[in-house]
Amino acid sequence: MEQGRGGDRWRPPRGRHRLPAEVVARSQRERLLEAAVRIVAEKGFAAMTIGDLTKQAGVSRTTFYELFDDKEQCFLAAYDNTVDVLVRRVTAAYESQGSWPERAAAGLAALLELLAEEPALARLSLVDIGNAGPTAQRRYRAAVQRLTPLFDEGRDYASGGRGLPANTSRMAIGGVTGLISDELLAGRAEQLPGLLSDVVFATLVPYIGPDAAAREVERLTR
């Protein structure tokens, strides 16, 4: 590391310029992504301004425009980041051992806990995405698709060849995300883990029917 050679060099280096440019850009980028999550959770995508973002992240407007074209691009980057974390955590929990209902319940429990810990992220991922235009909505759908295996294995688990509708997993996912969004909209993010039995039932019922689903819910979530 370069040592200061004169009195004027003893102060902490005017840091930014000493760090490699990409490192600075990366942390500025990360601060902007965090800011986007917080601001969107607070006032919604439509009301968020570039000024809000730069102020909250402590970067200049010039820096913002070096990193992003507009607020939508910044929001989408924040969104992708969020979804990556969510999907990785849920998938890890789902890939544990056990029967499909057990693993599905583990994945859903991880999802609810993560969302409850990070209400801002939760709102961003599931509710506010609809405010950010068609591109954002397509990203949302792509993100949700990544959770499809968790649901679609139910098809093999259910006594196969029962001719379940082709869209069963899409509808099951829609049911689960719908129940979660309703809680978030009602401002009950912290209570999400309490929704486990409802979302497990919604996941299982199209694949194994209401009686078996109710029995599994009883066994897995009490």
Added chain:
Amino acid sequence: MIEKEQLPAGREDLAEPLVAHSQRERILVAMAGSCADKGYSATTIADICEPAGVSRATFYELFKDKEDCFHAAMEVSLADAMGRILSVYSPDKPWATMVRDAASEFLDLLASRPAFARMALVEAPATGERAFELYASGKRVLQSLLDRGREDPVEEEAIPSSAGRAALSGAEALIVGQILAGNAERLRELLPDIVYITTVPYLGQDEALRQSREAEKLLEAGPLGPPPGG
């Protein structure tokens, strides 16, 4: 055409609301169209006035602002949808048949007006509190229809009270996916899947699959006619 000056004062009062009524309708159609093309937030008053063939002055005589106009378009859509869904209601009909017929009417309505479908199900939930409330009130009506399935099964206590709401969200996700993919005119094809997801929590898999296959037969037979065997 009668010139304004030729009309007695009283007639003038009568004539203007009539004109305004159709202008109003054209504006609402243009609003839905623009929402479908570029989304609500990017829609300008000019985007609405031009296809509607009305002046800005006329727009502002009828609506306070863009948001007011959007709410009016939502209210009209909601009233149409509720009218169609309630038309299938009959105390003698089995619940599953009623769900199927209501879903069929709803899908037909959405398919016949893709722009309104997109506005009501894609734009409205994300366009402010009042629009969301209108969207949510429509959803509550559908949900109460689904919740009536709870009266039938024996072990109803084991089924969470959210089952109908989850089923409705599942059906909605499928419909919105189809709309976003630009296939709104083919929404009717989703009927068998929607019948399955909405009935399975209460009727069980075998009966829900049977109902779903019935719905498929109806589709193959063409537009919903009078029920076979009356």
